[in-house]
Amino acid sequence: MSSVSIAFLGATETVTGSRFLISSPKSKVLIDCGMFQGAKSDREKNWLPFPVDPTTIDAVVLSHAHLDHCGYLPVLSRDGFAGKIFTTKFTRELSAVILHDSARLQTEDAKYALEKHFSKHNPPKALYGTPDVEKTLKQFQVTDFHTRTKITDDVFVTFYPSGHILGSAFVLLEVADRKFLFTSDLGRNNHPLLSNPDLPPASGVDVVVTESTYGNRVHETAPKVFADELTAAFKRGGHVLIPAFAVDRTEVILMALRELIDTKQIPNVPIYVDSPMALTALNFYRTGIKENAPEIRNGVSEKWKSADPFDPGNLFQMQTTEESKSLNDLSGSSIIISASGMGTGGRVVHHLEHMLPDAKNTVILVGFQAAGTRGRSLEEGQSKIKMHGNWIPVNAHISKVESFSVHADSDELIDWLGKTSAPDVCFVVHGEPDGQKALRDRLVNQLQWNAVIPKTDQVFSIN
Ligand SMILES: [Zn+2]
DSSP, X not given: OOOEEEEEOSOSSSSSOOOEEEEOSSOEEEEOOOOOOSSHHHHGGGGSOOSSOGGGOOEEEOOOOOHHHHTTHHHHXXXXXXXXXEEOHHHHHHHHHHHHHHHHHHHHHXXXXXXXXXXXXXXXXXXXXXXXXXXXXTTEEEOOBTOOEEEETXXXXXXXXXXXXXXXEEEEEEETTEEEEEEESOOOTTOSSBOOOOOOOSSOOSEEEEOOTBTTOOOOOOTHHHHHHHHHHHHHTSOEEEEOOTTTHHHHHHHHHHHHHHTTSSOOOOEEEEOHHHHHHHHHHHHHHHHTOTTBOTTHHHHTSSSOTTOSSOEEEOXXXXXXXXXXXXXXXXXXXESOTTSSSSTHHHHHHHHTTOTTOEEEEOSOOOTTSHHHHHHTTOSEEEETTEEEEOOSEEEEOGGGOOSOBHHHHHHHHTTSOOOSEEEEOSSXXXXXXXXXXXXXXXXXXXXXXXXXXXXXXEO
């Protein structure tokens, strides 16, 4: 019998900081290496020493390019991790964009904190910089979907399309004689560009590690809500701001707007994408569609062979800071899509500051808003929000459209997980406590699974 263990180094009782360490008799493999985001108490965890000496880790498996899954890799490499980071082609491409942006933001924040004297570090320092990102990117090793790949002496990995973002995968890890299934972030069956998540193996999995972001919720299905919200916003006469994750959500929103404009459900107003990172990501989606990549939905490449799926004819791509600032002086109705999706940083913060005080404007939240973020404060109806040291009154209309989520909801998770036979144990991670508990209860009651919510740094041996 082998001695294999799993340690939960993040994404416990939170949706960020995904890091799971598998130890076998011959190797140590880390599944994802994400940054903690959201509440200050979570963000501070990024500054703690990594709980395992990075020089002892043999390989990393990266499920997708979101920062809460890849954002800590530059620290791991800088602090001595010298192995390979196995991932898919577009996860490598998008991780490069996201990690470079992260390094830039952190360096800028550190400089700003130094000028304003409000850093806790003296002098303020960035968690990592561009050289660290460049070092970690050299360790990336691209692996095809559906290809069983040996990554250490006794560990094999296979990536399967998970329908969450371009390049995203759920992961089957064979460790000695044990099989682990990591859902990572599981997508849904209605993505306009990405194919549905593959089905899990029908049997033979010993351990499942599942996300539970929406473990206690079921998404609304009516796309009409979006059209209604936009129509009401244009009647108020102001502008519409949609904070959106730069990678994937921007693409999905643009596709939805195009559909509404093409079918004349909303007027043909100008659409501004104001996030350099989102614009770079858009280009990778265009490439994926052109190449008919394995994770692209059937028929999408054929349909958009000679047209840009993201531009209904009035798309403006704002690259420079000057272009971004010019959006403060728009006349008539318009839609601005800007990152970050939870209002924690990026150009959207300036747009929120500018637009929230005016009751004519509308902010539409289209993604999960983690605890402690400005997006969550808006979602909860707070009347003022702190930005750049000032309290900004929230007079704009705030609405929420959940149907754009690229995470499976509670019903979809149960349905998908139920397609594999009961494992010895299922660990429920990547959720806030209510979501984790609700999903655990459904796994126990509906599927009769042995389901456990791990605590931070808890280690389980798998025998
Ligand atoms: Zn994700």
